[in-house]
Amino acid sequence: MAPEQQHPEHDVFAAFCPSRNVFAELADKWSLLLLLSLHKLGEQRFSELQRSVVGVSRKMLTQTLRELERNGLVRRTVQPETPPRVIYGLLPLGHSLAERVAPVAEWVEDHSGSVLEARAEFDRTRCPSSGC
């Protein structure tokens, strides 16, 4: 009866809703960048991904790709050649999500200038000179 328990199924604002759980796992720097890279550049090998998403460590790359695979967004295929060739690509579910995430990344690229200005203004009025 309590109002905060009325979200029977799907509500990212409810702490114990499965949607929140999924949201929390995806709302992360590396997950989103990997989705975007696979969406923009298509299928890539492990080392290609590491080069396209600059700055990701091998550990986080492995770990994040495993999560995306487990969540049904990414497919991992091993071609048993030598050297082994491991291809990562988006599944349909992953594509549909990446399409919603792309506008956010575009927004950031278009408005990062404004954000930087706001930061400078904030720091100027709140942290005069260096001693913040």
Place this chain on the structure above:
Amino acid sequence: MAPEQQHPEHDVFAAFCPSRNVFAELADKWSLLLLLSLHKLGEQRFSELQRSVVGVSRKMLTQTLRELERNGLVRRTVQPETPPRVIYGLLPLGHSLAERVAPVAEWVEDHSGSVLEARAEFDRTRCPSSGC
């Protein structure tokens, strides 16, 4: 001359681009949920936000709101009554971002079922019974 240095201005995939910096600060569970809540429910006080975004601690609430304020997305107004009333609301920049983020949250709410199924399938085929 190196191809990976050709992104002079705005590229979330480049490690040292300001866009990446902004992206990394925003691509976070609490930042996105706060933006969404302020977008959906409008202006809210500190304690209202804590209730609407279930599960956020006071520390992360303060810290994340400060970041959003510094980035020019959120306005913080103190009404010096007793008890003090602190109102948080989106600035135009914040609204324009929240409009891009909302479809992502909707996607999660609509597809969390599929994600959960994928997880179950993954765990079933990769971690037979309990001993993952």
Place this chain on the structure above:
DNA sequence: AGACCTGGTCTATGTTGGAGACCGTCAGCT
């Protein structure tokens, strides 16, 4: 008087992320 609400801050503790070493197999170079 005692409990609670306001908007926070501070501290202890547990989880996480990043840096770098290591692995075996193979190709290319010298």
Place this chain on the structure above:
DNA sequence: AGCTGACGGTCTCCAACATAGACCAGGTCT
């Protein structure tokens, strides 16, 4: 023959971060 590098990871260590909870001053309600 040996050295180097790429491949796709795994492992360990340490610093950074998130969470839980106590604490605060001022005011209201009972």
